[in-house]
Amino acid sequence: xIAIAAxxxxxxxxxxxxxxxxxxxxxxxKEEILGEEMRMFDFLHHLGLAIERDITRNQLHKxxxxxxxxxxxxxxxxxxxxxxxxxxxxPKYISKDCPPxxxxxxxxxxxxxxxxxxxxxxxxxxxxxxxxxxLGAALATGECMHVSNVKNxxxxxxxxxxxxxxxxxxxxxxxxxxxxxxxxxxVRRLEHGGFSQNDFEVFRSVSEQSAFAMGNAMxxxxxxxxxxxxxxxxxxxxxxxxLLPSKEPKISGYRVSGSNTxxxxxxxxxxxxxxxxxxxxxxxxxxxxxxxxxxxxLMAMCRSVLRMTSQNTSSPAEALAQVNxxxxxxxxxxxxxxxxxxxxxxxxxxxxxxxAGHDAPLMFRSNIRxxxxxxxxxxxxxIDEGAVFERVTKDLSLQMExxxxxxxxxxxxxEAVDKHENEFGADRLESEFMKSAPMGAEAVVDSxxxxxxxxxGAEPQMDDITVIAIEKR
Numbered sequence: 314x315i316a317i318a319a320x321x322x323x324x325x326x327x328x329x330x331x332x333x334x335x336x337x338x339x340x341x342x343k344e345e346i347l348g349e350e351m352r353m354f355d356f357l358h359h360l361g362l363a364i365e366r367d368i369t370r371n372q373l374h375k376x377x378x379x380x381x382x383x384x385x386x387x388x389x390x391x392x393x394x395x396x397x398x399x400x401x402x403x404p405k406y407i408s409k410d411c412p413p414x415x416x417x418x419x420x421x422x423x424x425x426x427x428x429x430x431x432x433x434x435x436x437x438x439x440x441x442x443x444x445x446x447x448l449g450a451a452l453a454t455g456e457c458m459h460v461s462n463v464k465n466x467x468x469x470x471x472x473x474x475x476x477x478x479x480x481x482x483x484x485x486x487x488x489x490x491x492x493x494x495x496x497x498x499x500v501r502r503l504e505h506g507g508f509s510q511n512d513f514e515v516f517r518s519v520s521e522q523s524a525f526a527m528g529n530a531m532x533x534x535x536x537x538x539x540x541x542x543x544x545x546x547x548x549x550x551x552x553x554x555x556l557l558p559s560k561e562p563k564i565s566g567y568r569v570s571g572s573n574t575x576x577x578x579x580x581x582x583x584x585x586x587x588x589x590x591x592x593x594x595x596x597x598x599x600x601x602x603x604x605x606x607x608x609x610x611l612m613a614m615c616r617s618v619l620r621m622t623s624q625n626t627s628s629p630a631e632a633l634a635q636v637n638x639x640x641x642x643x644x645x646x647x648x649x650x651x652x653x654x655x656x657x658x659x660x661x662x663x664x665x666x667x668x669a670g671h672d673a674p675l676m677f678r679s680n681i682r683x684x685x686x687x688x689x690x691x692x693x694x695x696i697d698e699g700a701v702f703e704r705v706t707k708d709l710s711l712q713m714e715x716x717x718x719x720x721x722x723x724x725x726x727x728e729a730v731d732k733h734e735n736e737f738g739a740d741r742l743e744s745e746f747m748k749s750a751p752m753g754a755e756a757v758v759d760s761x762x763x764x765x766x767x768x769x770g771a772e773p774q775m776d777d778i779t780v781i782a783i784e785k786r
Contacts, residue, residue, distance in 0.1 A: 373530055374406035377497065377523045382408055384519060385483070385512050387499040393441065393448055394487075394495035401440040402448050402495060412478045412500050414463075415439060415446055422477070448496045451484035457517040458484045461507060463500070481507040485520035489528025497523065556616055562586040564594045565659040570754040571598075571781040572762060574725075574774070581608030582723045582777035585616055587623050592659045595623050598721040598781050599652040600671065607648070614640060615650050615694070629654040629667035630691075630708045637669070637694045637702045644695035651693045653721055655783070662785060664711040664719065669694050669702075672724055675743065677750035679716030684743055684750075687711070687719075713785040718750040718757060721783070725776035729765045737768050750782075757782035 378390040389411025393402035407414075413436050425432035441448050450468045451458050460466050460482045480500045487494040497520055501508060508516075562569055571584045581602070587595035599615060601608040615636060622635040633654055640650070651671040657664055666674070670693030676685040689709035692702045713719065722742070729737040742761065749760035758780050765778065 370530070370534065371406065373527065377527070378406050378408050378499075381497065381499045381516070381519060381523075385499055385501075385508065385516060387483075387501045388412060388480070388505060390497065390499035392495065392497050395443070395493060396440065399443070399493075401442055402452070403440045404437055405495075407437055411436075412480045412502065414448060414482070414498050414500065415441055417477075447482060447484060448498070451496045451498070452486050452493060455486055455488075457513065457520065458482075459508060459513050460484065462503065479503045483508055483513060483516045485517065487520065487524040487527060489524050489531075494524060494527060494531075556585075556613060557583060558586050562594060562596075564657060565592075566662065566786055567594075567657055567659075568754045568784040568786060569596065569781065570758045572758050572779065574762070574778040576725065576774045576777050580777045580779075581612055582725070582779040583612045583616055584721075584779050584781055585620070587620060589623060589627075589656065591627070593627070594657045594659060595629075596655045596657065596721070596781060596783060597652065598671070598723065598779055599650055600723040600725075600777070600779070601650050602648050607645075611640075611644065611648060611650065614643070615652070619652075619654070623654075627656065627665075628708055629656055629665055630703075630706050633667050633669050633691070633694065633706060634699065634703045637697070638699045641695055641698050649693040649695035651724075655719070655721070657783070662713050664713055666709050666711065667691060667706055668709075669706055670696075672722060672727070674722075675720040675746055676711065676713075677718040677720070677746060678714075679718075679751065680714065682747075684747055713783075715785055716751070717785045718746075718754060719783040720746050720750075720757060721781040722761070723777060723779040725774070725778035726761065726765055726780065728776055729769045729778070730772055730775065731768055732770060732772055737765055741768070754782035754784040757784075 374392045378392050381387065382390045389408040391407040391411055391414050392405045393414075394405050395401070396403050413432075415436065417432065417435060421431055421435045443449050443452055446468050447458070447460055447463055447466050450466070463480050463482050464477060480502050482498055482500045484496055484498040486496055499516065557573055558571060561571070569586070571586075573580060573582055573584060575582070582600050583597075584599070585595075585597040587597065589595050597616075597619060599612065601611045601615070618636045618639045619632060622632045622639075625635075626632050633652065636652075644650075650669070652669040653666065653671040653674060654669075655664060655666045655674075666687065666689055668674075668687075668689045668691040670691055674687045676687055677683075678685065687709065689707060691706035694702075696702070711719075727737055727739050727742055731737075741764065745761050745764045746757060749757045752760075761780050762778070
């Protein structure tokens with residue numbers, strides 16, 4: 314009887330000890346879970362502060378990967394983002410001593426035995442196709458993955474590269490606004506134990522928050538870059554505005570009016586008034602192919618060179634030939650400049666003109682109430698190195714009488730479209746010029762601008778519009 318009681322006592326002690334051990338294990342597991350959650354909240358807090366500091370993308374990538382590794386007590390991690398063509402995953406940050414997340418060719422492994430840097434360079438520089446390896450698998454599934462042993466994953470069964478590490482991995486695709494950004498992963502060597510279900514749940518939570526943070530940071534950075542670019546473009550526009558005439562020129566015997574309306578902040582059109590020796594004045598109108606900053610820069614170059622060359626010759630064609638030779642080496646193949654250059658003789662009423670591939674000017678003859686189309690031959694600047702340009706481009710002399718009016722314009726006038734995609738066209742331009750020319754240069758410019766605006770209505774202006782009217786008094 315005593316023996317039975319002793320046996321029962323021992324059994325009870327063993328049961329109590331087993332229960333105590335289980336309680337201790339549960340307590341330890343609870344403490345680990347609580348510690349993991351506290352690390353997660355600490356990570357998310359620091360991630361928020363990092364974004365508020367407006368850190369760079371590289372710094373943000375490091376914060377995310379190192380934060381993941383710390384929260385989950387992982388041996389390392391990596392962040393891969395989609396390339397611009399969305400065909401590859403590019404390594405953006407891989408933590409120090411992180412086991413590879415990609416398969417490694419045999420020759421790289423052999424090289425790494427002599428020089429460990431070979432492995433590190435390969436892992437940190439190699440892009441991965443979106444349909445390869447565990448990274449591609451994570452992107453394809455669109456869900457968090459727990460791979461208990463990476464080398465046994467089906468993604469490497471038929472691969473041309475080997476994966477020899479014994480590691481467990483947690484991987485998650487990163488999405489923001491329904492758009493894939495890339496993949497984040499953390500790894501732990503099996504000798505340090507695998508990831509638990511709670512690790513997986515924590516990883517899934519922080520990966521969602523990190524994707525949201527990355528998406529917001531990308532938007533914030535893009536907006537900041539756009540604001541900076543807008544500021545730079547506004548500065549360029551202000552500089553360009555200074556290059557355009559601020560007031561109409563005072564040319565004895567003539568009244569001149571000009572206007573430039575850019576389609577964008579930077580105009581590819583320009584016009585200029587140039588004081589010349591021997592009682593003469595130069596008037597220029599030009600249109601650079603394209604729009605925006607490249608066109609604006611080429612416009613500024615053309616203006617500067619023409620202002621310099623025009624002082625050395627009384628021939629518009631010779632001045633344009635020098636401009637072409639100076640600009641040709643620096644003009645891109647997909648760009649050129651159409652230009653018309655007029656020299657007015659202040660005493661005789663003689664006009665000498667050269668046209669480098671520009672729209673044909675119109676001349677209103679007041680005595681017969683008629684419009685002439687003026688077509689001096691010429692090639693656009695930047696197309697030919699010089700010989701052909703100079704053979705084709707020639708001067709044309711005209712005589713203007715009192716009341717005559719010469720109209721220079723860029724193709725943005727005739728190519729303006731209405732809501733039905735009809736162009737304003739040459740006929741409407743001639744008709745408007747005919748009606749307004751008897752009222753003087755200012756009336757011509759104002760009338761044409763108003764007519765184009767009324768015709769286009771709410772349709773956006775697709776090209777720069779520049780108009781110059783030259784009236785003989």
